[in-house]
Amino acid sequence: MNNSDNNKPDDSSKIRDELHACTLEQLERKISLIGCHSGDKLRALLLARQLKLNASFEWTQENIEKLLALDRRMIECFEKLRDEAKPLLAEFQKRIETKDAFLQDFEMDAKVTPFILEANENGELEVLDTGVERVLSEFLPENELTIRCRTWTLEDNIYFNDELNWNSDPVFEGKLNGHYISFAIHVLHERALWSFPDILKINYLRAELIVRRQHFVKTTALGSAEEKKQQCP
Structure with missing residues (x-):
């Protein structure tokens, strides 16, 4: 060689x-x-x-305050989703335990989606069809900024647990010592690859609770073995 x-x-x-x-x-x-x-x-x-x-990003006091304000808004969205989900979780669990006629299981996702909205030709705010902002929004992994809601996942969840502080990430250059940074900001920067200028341009957050009520029916396509014998000539 x-x-x-x-x-x-x-x-x-x-x-x-x-x-x-x-x-x-x-x-x-x-x-x-x-x-x-x-x-x-x-x-x-x-x-x-x-x-x-x-x-080229500058860690000015103004930019730090903007980042912290956005982080608080994202945490508030997750907290509101938690409060919305809790009574539904209790209701669904009770229905399952009492052998509800329909509800056998469920999926419930609490999701926060950030957007960078710009004015279109009619002056309406939207994510433009072209440009990096559209790609950034769609590149965000589907399961990120999302909590699969069960009773145990809503207690001290990583998205709003103030004992888990991400301010020591090397990317912050020590500029956020003494401040709290949530997991959501970490996800945007480290997993979705948004730059800090991108993150500070976020001007819209959508919080949604996505609920899928589930009922399952076991079937056999051709019936039982005995039925199959009766169908044979």
């Missing part, structure tokens, strides 16, 4: 270096063109864009 091969950068390193050399405008053009269903390629582009934007 040629030892020089060990010194050659692997494909992922080459791609990372190529993206690092791109301008912000070039990265955003690529992101807009490939859309939100391109897997690893999109993730690499979003990460390169995030690094560029974060490099």
Whole structure:
């Protein structure tokens, strides 16, 4: 084996270096063109864009206050969802225990979705069909910023447990010491790859409680074994 091969950068390193050399405008053009269903390629582009934007982000007192205010709003959304879910959980559990005619099980998801809304040509606020904002919204993993509601998942949940403080993440550069940062901000930055400028542009939060009541019926497509025998000539 040629030892020089060990010194050659692997494909992922080459791609990372190529993206690092791109301008912000070039990265955003690529992101807009490939859309939100391109897997690893999109993730690499979003990460390169995030690094560029974060490099020029200034931790001013105004920006810190904006981030903390947004975090409080997200926590409030989860707390309201918890309060909405609790009586439903109790009702559903009672119906199941008393052998309700329909309800045998259920799924209940408490979900908070952030949006960056802009005015369209009619002056109405919406997520524009083109651009990075649309991709950021759709790239957010479906199961993130979501709590699958059961009685035990609503007590001290990671999304509003003030004993779990994410302010020590290295990305905050020690600027948030003494402040509380929830898991939601961590998810947006570390998992959904929103930059700090993106996060501070969030101007709309949607909190929704998604409930699926379930009833199951066991069937046999061709009936019992005895019925099958009777159907044979």
